[in-house]
Amino acid sequence: MRSIEGAVIEFKQLDLLANGNTALHRLDARAKVLATLFFILAVVSFDRYALAPLFPFFLYPVVLASAGNLPLRFIAARIGVVIPFAVLVGLFNPLFDRGILLQLGPFPISGGMVSFASIIVRAVLTVGAAVCLLGLTGFVAVCQALERLGAPRAFTVQLLFLYRYIFVLAEEASRVSRARTLRSFGRQGLGLASFGPLVGHLLVRTWLRAERIHMAMLARGFRGEFHTRQVSRFGGLELAYLLIWSALFLLLRFAAPGQWLGGFLLEFFP
Amino acid sequence: MHMADALLSPAVGAGVWAATAAIIASCSLRLKGELDDRKVPLMGVLGAFVFAAQMINFTIPATGSSGHLGGGLLLAILLGPHAAFLTIASVLVVQALFFADGGILALGCNIMNLGFFPAFVAYPLIYRKIAGPGSEPVRLSLAAILAAVFGLQLGALAVVLQTTASGISALPFSSFLLLMQPIHLAIGIGEGLVTAAVVAFVHKARPEILQAGPLASPRPGLPFSRLLLSFGLAALFLGGVVSWFASEQPDGLEWAIARVTGGEALAGQADGLHGVLAGVQERLSFLPDYSFAGRQAGEAAGEAALGASLSGGVGAMLSLLLVGLLGLILRRRTQAV
Amino acid sequence: MSHHIVEVKQLRHVYPDSTVALAEVSFRIHHGESVAIIGANGAGKSTLLLHLNGYLAPTSGEIRIGDFPLTRQTLPEIRRTVGMVFQDPDDQLFMPTVFDDVAFGPLNLGFTQEQAGERVREVLAQVGAVHLLDKPPYHLSGGEKKRVAIATVLSMSPDILVMDEPTSGLDPFSRRQLIGLLRDFQHTRIFTSHDLDMVLELCERTIVLHQGAVRADGPTGEIFRDEALLAECRLEKPLSMQGCLLCGRKQ
Numbered sequence: 069m070r071s072i073e074g075a076v077i078e079f080k081q082l083d084l085l086a087n088g089n090t091a092l093h094r095l096d097a098r099a100k101v102l103a104t105l106f107f108i109l110a111v112v113s114f115d116r117y118a119l120a121p122l123f124p125f126f127l128y129p130v131v132l133a134s135a136g137n138l139p140l141r142f143i144a145a146r147i148g149v150v151i152p153f154a155v156l157v158g159l160f161n162p163l164f165d166r167g168i169l170l171q172l173g174p175f176p177i178s179g180g181m182v183s184f185a186s187i188i189v190r191a192v193l194t195v196g197a198a199v200c201l202l203g204l205t206g207f208v209a210v211c212q213a214l215e216r217l218g219a220p221r222a223f224t225v226q227l228l229f230l231y232r233y234i235f236v237l238a239e240e241a242s243r244v245s246r247a248r249t250l251r252s253f254g255r256q257g258l259g260l261a262s263f264g265p266l267v268g269h270l271l272v273r274t275w276l277r278a279e280r281i282h283m284a285m286l287a288r289g290f291r292g293e294f295h296t297r298q299v300s301r302f303g304g305l306e307l308a309y310l311l312i313w314s315a316l317f318l319l320l321r322f323a324a325p326g327q328w329l330g331g332f333l334l335e336f337f338p
Numbered sequence: 339m340h341m342a343d344a345l346l347s348p349a350v351g352a353g354v355w356a357a358t359a360a361i362i363a364s365c366s367l368r369l370k371g372e373l374d375d376r377k378v379p380l381m382g383v384l385g386a387f388v389f390a391a392q393m394i395n396f397t398i399p400a401t402g403s404s405g406h407l408g409g410g411l412l413l414a415i416l417l418g419p420h421a422a423f424l425t426i427a428s429v430l431v432v433q434a435l436f437f438a439d440g441g442i443l444a445l446g447c448n449i450m451n452l453g454f455f456p457a458f459v460a461y462p463l464i465y466r467k468i469a470g471p472g473s474e475p476v477r478l479s480l481a482a483i484l485a486a487v488f489g490l491q492l493g494a495l496a497v498v499l500q501t502t503a504s505g506i507s508a509l510p511f512s513s514f515l516l517l518m519q520p521i522h523l524a525i526g527i528g529e530g531l532v533t534a535a536v537v538a539f540v541h542k543a544r545p546e547i548l549q550a551g552p553l554a555s556p557r558p559g560l561p562f563s564r565l566l567l568s569f570g571l572a573a574l575f576l577g578g579v580v581s582w583f584a585s586e587q588p589d590g591l592e593w594a595i596a597r598v599t600g601g602e603a604l605a606g607q608a609d610g611l612h613g614v615l616a617g618v619q620e621r622l623s624f625l626p627d628y629s630f631a632g633r634q635a636g637e638a639a640g641e642a643a644l645g646a647s648l649s650g651g652v653g654a655m656l657s658l659l660l661v662g663l664l665g666l667i668l669r670r671r672t673q674a675v
Numbered sequence: 676m677s678h679h680i681v682e683v684k685q686l687r688h689v690y691p692d693s694t695v696a697l698a699e700v701s702f703r704i705h706h707g708e709s710v711a712i713i714g715a716n717g718a719g720k721s722t723l724l725l726h727l728n729g730y731l732a733p734t735s736g737e738i739r740i741g742d743f744p745l746t747r748q749t750l751p752e753i754r755r756t757v758g759m760v761f762q763d764p765d766d767q768l769f770m771p772t773v774f775d776d777v778a779f780g781p782l783n784l785g786f787t788q789e790q791a792g793e794r795v796r797e798v799l800a801q802v803g804a805v806h807l808l809d810k811p812p813y814h815l816s817g818g819e820k821k822r823v824a825i826a827t828v829l830s831m832s833p834d835i836l837v838m839d840e841p842t843s844g845l846d847p848f849s850r851r852q853l854i855g856l857l858r859d860f861q862h863t864r865i866f867t868s869h870d871l872d873m874v875l876e877l878c879e880r881t882i883v884l885h886q887g888a889v890r891a892d893g894p895t896g897e898i899f900r901d902e903a904l905l906a907e908c909r910l911e912k913p914l915s916m917q918g919c920l921l922c923g924r925k926q
Contacts, residue, residue, distance in 0.1 A: 072393040075437075082436055083811070090672055108443045113348045116506045123654035126661045134668035150439065154344040157507050157514075165508035180508055187506060191344035194441045202435050208771040208811070210435065220366030222378060227428045228771055229382020234389050234432065235813035236765045241390035263396035264535025267407065271387060271416075271536060272544050278383040280766040282376045283730050287759045288831060289751065289783035292375040329656050379769065546691075 072242035079234070082146075082199075085138055086206025092136040097205045097213035099306035103128075103313040104201040110317040111193050116183040117169065121324045122193065128313070129196035136204045146199045151191050158187035207231050225294050229281075237274060244270060340433075341448050341497055343441030347504035354500065355446030361454065362427055365420040377421060385425045388413060389432065396532065405528045410456030411486050412533045415465065416547070419457040426453035447500050451493040460489030475538050482537060483530030487523060494522035679706045679741055679756070679834040679863045681727065686736035688722055696722040698887040699736075709864040711874040711895065714884035715909035720839075720867040723884070727837050727865070728757040740835070755784065758833030758862075762840040764820035768812035773804070773823050776812065780831040798829040802856060818849025822856070835863040842870045871913035875899065883908055 086093070092100075107128050114121060133143055165180030202210065208228065215224040244266055252258050319325065343351070369377060388409035395406050409429070413422040427449045433439040434448070468481035498518050502511045509517075540547055681704040688697040697719045704710050714720050725731040726738055729750045738745040740753045761767045770776040774795055781791040799805045802822040807815060815823065821841070828836065841857065842850045854873055857864065868874055874881060874895060881898045883891040885908045891898055898904065899912055911917075 072390075075393060079436060080814070084814075105442065108343060108441070109348050109352070112343060112346055112351065112443060112506075116508070120654040124657040124661070126658060127664070130661045130665035131668060134665040135672055137669070137672045149437065150342075154342045157342075157345055157501065157509060160513075161508040164510060164513075183506070183508060187344045190506075191342060191441075194343035194443065198435060198442050207432070207435060220363055220370075222366040222369045223362055223424055223428070226378045226382040226385065226424065227431060229379050229769065230385035230389070230425075230428045231382075231432060232769055232771065232812070233383045233386035233765075237383075237386045237390035238393065241394055245394045258395070258397045260396055260531055260535055263394070263532060265539050267391050267394060267532075268536045268539025268543065270391060271540060272547065274383055274387040275380075275544070275547050277763075277766060278376075278380040280761060280763070281379045281383065281769050283725075284759075284761055284767045284769065285375075285379065285779075286730065287728050287754055288780035288827065289754060290375065290779075291751075291783065293783075295779075295782035325657070329652075 072238060072245060076235070076238045076242065079238070081142065082202060083207065085142075085203035086209070088137055088204070090136050090204075092132065092204050094300075095204075095309060096300040096302045096306045097209040098217055098302055099309045100201055100205050101210060101213045101217070103310055104197050106314050106317055107197050108194050110321045111190055111197075113321065114186070116186060117179060119182055119186045119189065121320070122186065122189045124320045124325055125193050125317075127316070127320070129193065129200050132197075132200040132204060136200065138200060138203045143196060143199050143203070147192055147195045150195050151188065154187050154191040158184045161187070221294065233277075236277075237270075240273070241270060340439045341444040341451065341500060343443045345501050345504060345506050346444055346447065347506060348443070350500050350504045351443040351446060354450050355443070358427070358446040358449045358454075362424065362449075365424050368420050369424070377417075381417060381421050381425045382428070384413060384416060385428045385432075388425070388429055405525070405532075407532050407536075408452070408456075408486075408490075408525075408529045410452055411460060411465065411482065411489060411529065412536060414457045414461035415482075415533070415537060419461055422461070423453045423457040426457065447496070451496045451500075455492040455496070456485070456489035459492060460485040464488055475534075475541075478537060478541070479531070479534035482534035483527055486530035486533055487526030490522045490526035490529060491519060494518040680704065680739070681757075681835060681863065681865065682737075682739040683723075683726075684737045684739075686723070686726060686738065687734045688719075688726065688731060689734045695887055697726075700884070700887070700889055701736075702882055702889060702892055704863060704865065707861065707863055708880060709878045710866070711878040711881045712865065712867045712884060713869070713871065713874060713881060713910060714890075718884040718908070719887040720884055724759070724837055724839055724865075724867060727835075728754050728759050755831050756833055757835045757837055758828035758831060760824055760828050760836065760838040760841065762843060764817075764824040765812070767824040767827060768815075768820060771811060773799070773807045773810050773812065773815075776823065777826050777830050780827060784831060794830050795826075798826045799823075801829060802826045803852075816849075818845055818852065821845060821849070821853060825856070833862065835865065836860060837865045839867050840869070841866060842868065842873050871899070871910070872915050875913045875915060883910070 107125070111122065111125055129143075132138070133140055161184040162178060162180035165178060165183060167179045168176045169179040169182055170177050205213070208231070211224050211227050211231070215221060248258070248262060248266060252262070388407070391407045392409060393406070410422070410426050413425050416422070417425060430439075430445060430448050430452060434442060434445045439448075465481045465485035468484065469478050473481070495515070495518075498511065498514045501507050501509070501514065507514075537548070683703075684701050686697055686700040687695075689695050700719070700723060712720055712723065722731065726733060726745075727740075729738075729745050740749075740756055743749040743753065745753055768776050770779055774792075777795045777798060778786075778791040781794050782788075786794065795808075796805060799808060802825055804819060804822050804826060807819060807823060812820060812823070825838075838857075842853060845853060850870075850873070854876055857877055864877070866874065866878065878895050881891075881893065881895040882889055883898060883904065890908055891901070891904055899916055902912065905911055
């Protein structure tokens, strides 16, 4: 389990990435959300033994990260945190799927090994794309894009509230948790008996805070309707961006250019 | 446990997403109808609370390991099923984007597994039936534990169904089930105990908070919630079971080997079992597949041999190299600007 | 609204658990006055403030803002007139960016996007925070948050500013900045605070609450010189009026 402080710092770092001012950052969020969605669909649509055709797809996250000036090490660290579940489940593939798919010199490669590798590559690709999307767009803009793509308002607005107060509440949680740790020795005092009241307290305080926020909203004339500012628009640039990526994904998905490339190379340098 | 993009097929992912989106839409509509403008900020802030509370650990008695709150059931108790579902969905959206728990395609499944079952099944059908207003703490705990266990068992079952249906993991259905259900029994008991402890505290400290909950929850037996329930279950069934069968047939290992070997070096061995399987596959591949993309995948599998052949491997390395180079150039340019 | 008078008549508030928060409070604040409401913890300051813009309804008694009594009908207008700045700016800044937050009030009042944008820049300039326009609130410092919170209220052109503990949690520099800012306002100002030195600097008049009732109401200087009164109400003289800690000499 991450430490709370660590998680909050990571959170803020990721949030700050979206403050960049590259051409990609300035693009309307909807184009980026949709392109990422198409990307993920293209990647996961390969069957379980697909491995080589997945590699050209690294084009998308790499281009985004480079052109968007996102720190690669940070993205790699994010991906590293996430893979365990995929590894955990994927690990069973080599165990259950032992049929030999191909012979690589003296080493027989089983179907399970190939599909395990495929799962890992998929995880890296999909998670990488999601991290890039967030780093280039920012959570708030992603929310607003979702709303403009048809997500219900009540949902997106409370999503924004959630995001806003994560920062406040995570710090509160880290304070109470620190206070508990400082007065518990070893494993004493970290059990359920203290957890219930601790989290209960946090909940009660949160509830009161929600009431104060509502009060602050009423004090500023809130009558149930949210007005947000619509800054960017979906123009020709966005359309081109979306079309180019979609075409590319289709190409990579169905034409397997990596295969051609490899074949081509082998023909000339046998 | 979070579902991951890497384990999902597009049919399952998109199918469950569609069902999830429909439930989000109907919950939002309902919330809008309630005309309680306190609720939207309350949901957001409570979502943030669950997020924060998940980071606080507790020691699990007698095991020495530590656990944390899931929060789905707690939100349902505090907010009622509809608002709770939306709030859980939001927590998962943030987790998917920031901590990349699962991923964007798997988000639909995760919302379904961790939101739908506690909010629309475990809470109304178990918790509310056992713990009425003003129940004793023991009864409350019992209700919370049963509801949490039930909700998590269903969620775990859904993870297994979705994974098996997608056919990316080779884990057989029964083994995966045997792995997941007991783990989630333990997690469920923990979740129930924690939820009960928090509810008991709030009950003592601020009873009015818990009284606000039932206001929000649906009147029992409301046709709408039943409709939603049956709709969600049907969608889950469709998305899960149907596409499982759809993907089970064309995807077997034998088939892949037959395709690979049939097309390349081991062509001579295409008799006996391989030959039969290849023949079966020939016929099967004309059967209606689960999606256009799936059919295309079959074709592409034949042509590209999917990483099995040498040229594929070389090509993969080469494309990585090219992509890396492009990335370097782009980065230079971006930083120069 | 020619006279921005705040009038509280025999206000009584009893919470549902039958705690008497305000027993009987009456006062009248005139246009342009700067008034501090002080008292020990639990004296009823916060409860009183929450009545001034109608978040809490009196158990008995009456509140008049300007020419209107506070009723359900006048509530929207009164909430615009009485700008309330909360003690914790995190409660007040709930929108994604500073811009959205400051524009929240004007947009609710029916401003167009352009008008609201203009208004936002204007008030942010007033509190010296234009450079924070696109920042999310969680990346602001305590002092910045406070100034933006004030801007969110100023953007609705209130006639009366009500602030709960404006200087709490600020470092000395931010506190000094804030006091400078508040001194320049022309609004009728009502503060609650434990920062009695700030009260001494900003308020010509002070109301002392004790156990839910007005214990004293008069010129700030006089009240702070009445040591018996201060002791009775669990207060003490502002540091600047106490003798020099080093040499014992009175100012």
